[in-house]
Amino acid sequence: MTNRQLFLSHVAQTSPEPVALEIVKAKGIKMWDVTGKEYIDLIAGFSVANIGHGNEAVIKAVQQQAEQYMHLIVYGEFIETPQVAYAAMLTRHLPATLNSVYFTNSGAEATEGAMKLAKRVTGRSKIIACNKAYHGSTQGALSVMGDEYWRNAFRPLLPDVYHLDFGSDELIKSIDDDTACVLVETVQAESGVNKPPKGWLAALREACNEH
Ligand SMILES: Cc1ncc(COP(=O)(O)O)c(C=O)c1O
Secondary structure, three states: OOHHHHHHHHOOOOOOOOOOOOEEEEEEOEEEEOOOOEEEOOOOOOOOOOOOEOOHHHHHHHHHHHHHOOOOOOOOOOOOHHHHHHHHHHHHOOOOOOOOOOOOOOHHHHHHHHHHHHHHHHOOOEEEEEOOOOOOOOHHHHHOOOOHHHHHHHOOOOOOEEEEOOOOHHHHHOOOOOEEEEOOOOOEOOOOOEOOOOOHHHHHHHHHHHO
16 A cells, blocks of 8 residues: 555545645755655644754754653653753743743643633633634634634533624623633634734733733
C-alpha cells in the first residue's frame, strides 16, 4: 500500500476532500513533496510555524533539551528550567497582574482553562460569548463558539452561555453580577477579520471590573 492509501484508510480526515500533499521536507517558507515538487507553505500550521520550518535555533534547542530530559510531569510540581524560563519571559511582556502562566497544548485547552478558572474564582456559571466567535473544538470551547455550523451536532452543550454581537453595546450591558466571564477574541478571525469599535475592549474590561 502507498502512503496515500494508508493515509486515506487509517488517518482520520476532517474534510471530505483533504489536500493530501505528501510532504517529505520543509525549510523556511518552502516545502517539498515526495516527487521533489516545491511549494510555498502559506498555511504554516495556521501560524504556529511563524518563524519558518526547520529553524536552526529551534532544532538546536529541541536537540539539547531532548538530551537533558523530554517529559517529567506537567502539573507545576517540579521546577523544570525551560518551563520556568518561558513563564518568566512571558510575564515580563504582560501587565503586572498577569504574572502566573498555566501552559496548555492548544487554544481549545486555553479556553477550557479560562472558563474553569473564572467559574471557580467567581462561584458563578453565566458565560457571555460573541456571535461569529471561534474558540476551539472541545465541548466547553464549542459551547462558546458563535455559529450553529460548528455547534449543532454536539448539543446539549454547556448551559448558561449567552451569545451577543462582538463590538455591541448589548454585549456590555448583558454583563451582570451572575457573570463568571466574557470570552472575546481581540480581533475575530473565523468570520473574516473583524476589529471591535475603538474603545469597546476597554469598556468591556471596565464592565467586567465593575461586576
Ligand atoms: C481565537 C481562537 N481560539 C481558539 C482556537 C483553538 O485553538 P486550537 O485549534 O489550538 O485548539 C483558535 C484556533 O484557530 C482560535 O483562532
